[in-house]
Amino acid sequence: MASLYAVPVEQLKGVGPKRAEQFGRLGVFTVGQLINYYPRTYENWSVITDIADVPDGATVCIRATVGSAFSSSFTRSGKTIFKTAVYDDSGGAELIFFNNRYITSMLAYGHTYLFYGKASHTFDGVSMISPSFSKVSDGVSLQPIYNLTAGLNNNYLIRCVRTALQMLPEQINDPLPEDVRKRFGLCGLKFALENIHFPKDPEALAQARKRLVAEELLVLNLGLRQLKLHKRSENKNIIKKDYSSEFGKLLPFSMTNAQKRAIADCVGDVMNPGLTLNRLVQGDVGSGKTAVAASLCYTFIKNGWQCAFMAPTEILAEQHYNSLKEIFKNTDIEIALLKGSLKAKEKTEVREKLAAGEIDLVIGTHALITDKTEFSDLALVVTDEQHRFGVEQRAKLLSKGNNPHLLVMSATPIPRTLGLIIFGDLDISVIDELPPGRQEIDTLLIDSSKRDRALGFIRSEVSRGRQAYIVCPLVEEGDVELASAEEYAAELMLNHFSDIAVGILHGRMKPAEKEAVMRDFSRNKVKILVATTVIEVGIDVPNATIMMIENAERFGLSQLHQLRGRVGRGSEKSWCILVSDSTTENSAERLKTMCTTRDGFKIADADLKLRGPGDFFGSRQHGLPQLSVSSLADTENLELSQKMTDYIINDSEGMRDDRYRGLSAEITRLFKSTGDETLN
Numbered sequence: 001m002a003s004l005y006a007v008p009v010e011q012l013k014g015v016g017p018k019r020a021e022q023f024g025r026l027g028v029f030t031v032g033q034l035i036n037y038y039p040r041t042y043e044n045w046s047v048i049t050d051i052a053d054v055p056d057g058a059t060v061c062i063r064a065t066v067g068s069a070f071s072s073s074f075t076r077s078g079k080t081i082f083k084t085a086v087y088d089d090s091g092g093a094e095l096i097f098f099n100n101r102y103i104t105s106m107l108a109y110g111h112t113y114l115f116y117g118k119a120s121h122t123f124d125g126v127s128m129i130s131p132s133f134s135k136v137s138d139g140v141s142l143q144p145i146y147n148l149t150a151g152l153n154n155n156y157l158i159r160c161v162r163t164a165l166q167m168l169p170e171q172i173n174d175p176l177p178e179d180v181r182k183r184f185g186l187c188g189l190k191f192a193l194e195n196i197h198f199p200k201d202p203e204a205l206a207q208a209r210k211r212l213v214a215e216e217l218l219v220l221n222l223g224l225r226q227l228k229l230h231k232r233s234e235n236k237n238i239i240k241k242d243y244s245s246e247f248g249k250l251l252p253f254s255m256t257n258a259q260k261r262a263i264a265d266c267v268g269d270v271m272n273p274g275l276t277l278n279r280l281v282q283g284d285v286g287s288g289k290t291a292v293a294a295s296l297c298y299t300f301i302k303n304g305w306q307c308a309f310m311a312p313t314e315i316l317a318e319q320h321y322n323s324l325k326e327i328f329k330n331t332d333i334e335i336a337l338l339k340g341s342l343k344a345k346e347k348t349e350v351r352e353k354l355a356a357g358e359i360d361l362v363i364g365t366h367a368l369i370t371d372k373t374e375f376s377d378l379a380l381v382v383t384d385e386q387h388r389f390g391v392e393q394r395a396k397l398l399s400k401g402n403n404p405h406l407l408v409m410s411a412t413p414i415p416r417t418l419g420l421i422i423f424g425d426l427d428i429s430v431i432d433e434l435p436p437g438r439q440e441i442d443t444l445l446i447d448s449s450k451r452d453r454a455l456g457f458i459r460s461e462v463s464r465g466r467q468a469y470i471v472c473p474l475v476e477e478g479d480v481e482l483a484s485a486e487e488y489a490a491e492l493m494l495n496h497f498s499d500i501a502v503g504i505l506h507g508r509m510k511p512a513e514k515e516a517v518m519r520d521f522s523r524n525k526v527k528i529l530v531a532t533t534v535i536e537v538g539i540d541v542p543n544a545t546i547m548m549i550e551n552a553e554r555f556g557l558s559q560l561h562q563l564r565g566r567v568g569r570g571s572e573k574s575w576c577i578l579v580s581d582s583t584t585e586n587s588a589e590r591l592k593t594m595c596t597t598r599d600g601f602k603i604a605d606a607d608l609k610l611r612g613p614g615d616f617f618g619s620r621q622h623g624l625p626q627l628s629v630s631s632l633a634d635t636e637n638l639e640l641s642q643k644m645t646d647y648i649i650n651d652s653e654g655m656r657d658d659r660y661r662g663l664s665a666e667i668t669r670l671f672k673s674t675g676d677e678t679l680n
Contacts, residue, residue, distance in 0.1 A: 004167060005032035005669070012163050022151040034164045038196050038212070038629045039144035042205070043132070045116055046141035052090035056121040062128075063136065064088045065112045070104045086115065093119070093126040100130075106155075112136050116143060142199045161197050168193065175662030176215060184644055186211045196629070209629065210637070215666075216630045217641030218648075222655065223667040225645060236402060237379035239270040239303050247298040250327055255291060258283070258433040262292045265429045267299060270405055277380075277405035283431030284600040285565025286438055289409045290320060292431070293382045294327055296407055301333055301360045305379035308404075309363040310397055314339045314511050315518055316384060319540055321363040328361075338364035338373065341511035347372075369396040382407045411565070412558055412604075439568040443576040443595045445552075454577050455496045458546055462500055462527045466572065468546035470530045471563055473554045488550070489530035497528060505531040533559060542570030552578035552594075553587040557607035560594050 007030055010020035020029075028034050049060040064086035073081050082097045082104065095115065097103045107113065117131030132143065132154065146157045174181075174189040181188065191204075192211040199205035244263050248255060255263075262281050269277040283289045297307040309324075311317040321337040328335060336350045336359045347367065353359045357376030367373065378401030398404055408426060446454060458468045470492070472485040489504040503517045503526035520526040522541050529544075533555070547567045552560060560578070568574035578591055593606045630637065651657060655664060 003032075004035065004164075005030050007031040007167075009034055009160075012160055014163075015160060019151070022149055025149045026147065026152075031164050031167060034161060035168070035193055036628055037146065037161075040147050041145045042142040042199070043116055043145060044141070045114055045134070045143050046201075048114075050090035051088050051093050051126055054093075054119045054126050057118065059116075059118050061114055061116045062086075062088065062093065062119075063112065063114055064093065066107050066109050067092065069109060070107075086113075091126070093128060094124060095131060096127060096129045098130060107133065139200075141201060142205060144197055165194060165197065173662055175660075175666050176218075177659045180644065180648070181211075183647065184214065184640065186214055189215075212628075213630045213634065213637045214640050214644065216627055216670075217637055218644045219663065219666045219670050220627070220630075221641050221645040222648065222663065223671050225649060226655070226667070237270075237305060237405060238273055239267070239299060239305075241299075241303060242267050242271065243299040243302045244295050246302075247295045250298075250330070251291065253435065256288060256431070256433040256435055258431040259288045259292055262289075262429040262431055263295045265427070266292070266296050266407060269427070270296075270299075276403060277407060278426050279406070280408045280410060280426040280428045281431065282410050282428060284434065285411045285562060286434060286569055287411075287431040288435055289384075289411065289431060290323060291327075293384075293407060293409060294324055297324075297361055297380060297382065298328075298333070300380045300405075304377070306354070306357065306359070306375050306377045306401075307361045307380040307382065308368055308375070308378055308397060308400070309361065309382040309384070310368050311363070311365060311384045314341060314365055315514060317363050317365050318515065320384070323540075324361065324363065333360045334358060335361045335363070338362050338367045339511075340365060340367050341515070342367075369400075373400065375400050377401070378404050380405045380407065382409065384409045411562065439570070439572065439574050441547075441564055441568040441574045441576050441598065443564065443578065443598075445578045445580065445591050445595050447581050448579060451579060452496075454548060454579070455492075457575075457577075458528065458548065459497065459500070461546055462497075465524075465543075466546070467521065467524065467526075467541060467544040468528050468548065469544060469563075469566060470528060471547070471549045472530065472532060473551050485530055485532050492528065492530065500528060501526045502528045502530060505529060507532060533563065540569055541566070543572075545570070545572050545574045546577065547575070548577040548579065550579050552580045552591055553582035553584075557590055557593060557603045558600075561600055561603045564594075 008020065009015055009023050009028055009030055010017060012031060012034075015023070023029070023034070026037065028037050043061075045061045047061060048063045049058075051062055051064065054060050054062065065088070066084055067087045068085040070082050070084045072083075075081060079098050080101065082100060084095050084107065086093055086095055095107075113133045113135060115128060115131040115133045117128045119126055119128050134143065144154075144158065144161075146154055148154060148157065168190060172190050176186065176189070180186075187207045187210075189211070192208040195204040195208035196212055199208065244267060262283075266277060266279055266281075269275050269279060281289050281292050293309065297309070300307050309320060311320055317339055318337065321335065325335050334353075336353065338347065338350045338354075342350070350359065350362070351373055354362055355374045355376060362368065381397050381401070381404050383397070383406070398406060406426075458470075461468060470488070472488055485504060485506050489502055493502045501520075503521055505514060505517045505521075509517075517526065517529070521529045524543060544567050547564055549555065549560065549563060555563070564576040567576065576594075578594060580587065580591060582588070590606070593603060597603060648654065648660065648663075654660075
């Protein structure tokens with residue numbers, strides 16, 4: 001199979017340079033890649049309907065013989081129409097094809113085919129427009145349907161895949177040893193490849209899919225485990241003394257046991273000269289992750305090293321800067337803020353001090369990773385909300401020092417199985433306790449008919465000196481079905497809250513404008529903040545007691561959970577009001593979950609099952625290799641692949657065993673797509 005990855009796709013019969021260019025748009029450049037270009041879905045051709053029994057407007061499969069030569073004519077717009085008659089024992093039908101000059105040579109008079117498509121009843125009888133078709137001798141029951149591009153139709157792709165599969169040797173090198181396949185109930189590779197494209201029956205398809213999914217996720221898991229081992233290399237940024245206890249005395253509160261465990265995990269890594277810290281500290285909103293990071297920074301700084309703390313937004317960076325400055329106010333630690341909106345002179349001053357070693361801890365945004373930013377002795381990098389950064393961004397910051405240690409923080413609850421994939425190259429510490437004093441948040445679901453009542457409740461809370469958030473999914477006018485933040489804020493200012501200070505915050509505002517609004521909200525000058533999800537992370541206003549979310553069905557559960565976490569941060573009772581008119585079963589189930597639990601990990605599991613993994617990633621910034629057949633929402637196969645990974649790693653020689661040479665090659669090939677040369 002490996003050798004077919006070296007055979008250009010244009011060497012297939014009927015594929016010339018032009019077709020090869022079209023295949024290239026699908027990411028298919030070799031025969032091996034074509035074999036691994038799996039169908040996106042299947043049509044069931046196993047149920048044959050007699051022509052006489054075809055319902056009007058139904059999509060059916062008929063078994064019919066071509067009974068006439070093709071006739072051709074033209075439409076007014078110049079399209080060519082080709083027609084032919086077909087028949088079975090029950091009656092006849094007319095087939096119509098548009099602008100397909102090859103159809104006359106593809107369907108031969110007197111030959112019998114399977115035709116699949118939508119049938120219509122006309123004055124002349126049954127007709128089908130541009131149906132898919134296949135020779136009866138092909139024995140098709142489940143017809144593969146591929147993602148296509150301009151110039152390539154499904155039938156042509158099917159023919160090319162059949163030709164490619166014929167190039168497979170009788171005995172192919174299976175990257176999964178036979179004992180592994182038997183132990184986990186997986187079929188052989190050749191059977192899987194043939195039946196993922198042209199399954200003999202649904203059972204064969206299920207076996208093929210299980211095998212290919214398990215192998216792909218296994219390769220991903222093994223690759224990430226190898227990355228983790230590689231990153232555990234000896235580190236020269238040595239920590240000789242643990243200052244965690246001394247740091248604890250700087251805080252006006254006692255840390256939870258979960259926070260102490262997370263700190264101990266981190267310190268245990270950095271005190272071991274044979275390890276490089278690569279750890280995720282994951283905890284719910286308000287669980288105290290920043291204190292854990294601050295403690296580790298304190299230990300590094302007291303040992304003579306510099307630390308960098310990168311946040312995804314300027315608002316979050318400024319909040320961390322203010323809170324860390326407060327924690328370290330009675331120490332000799334020098335802290336600086338570096339963000340894009342600073343004046344050029346201010347940025348230059350911070351960078352000069354960083355390069356000279358005069359700043360111990362810098363908090364910033366992407367300004368930290370520009371070429372102009374240099375460090376004297378960077379030994380620890382902290383990133384907040386890691387899944388919002390691309391792999392290249394994280395790598396660029398890590399390149400600023402001499403193999404610095406890495407601490408990643410995330411308040412986004414990730415299901416356990418998915419977390420092992422997303423953060424597979426990191427060790428994980430979970431903060432599963434909330435600090436004492438955090439308020440329970442009542443979550444209510446209402447429809448728009450009760451909105452005025454909810455706004456009245458917000459007014460009553462504001463009259464008591466409290467503040468509120470109102471979140472909308474859109475920034476500008478455009479979709480009449482959705483609330484626009486700008487429109488909505490204007491309406492509230494003019495009508496419901498004409499005597500109350502209402503602010504607006506969204507991602508398209510200039511940084512200085514955002515900061516001014518947030519500053520006014522945090523100082524209680526703005527009482528009600530109408531915002532988009534830009535407030536999902538990084539805004540801590542203990543006086544805010546209400547979070548009202550419009551069009552709540554448009555958000556993922558994890559996103560809703562993050563938004564809800566913006567309230568309940570003070571000593572007052574807090575509420576989250578979800579507004580939705582959606583009546584779909586899926587939306588109702590999701591929003592009911594929000595009302596019945598505050599456990600972020602249970603919510604994340606529900607989100608994964610109902611919406612898939614997209615909400616945990618956003619775009620493909622997470623840097624994982626592109627998967628061909630697997631879904632990260634497939635919990636069952638994720639767990640299977642992790643069991644297989646443990647089995648192989650715990651083998652006497654692990655991946656060093658020659659039996660796993662094929663798997664090693666697969667790992668290298670998969671990870672090439674990320675640009676990570678570590679495994680190459």
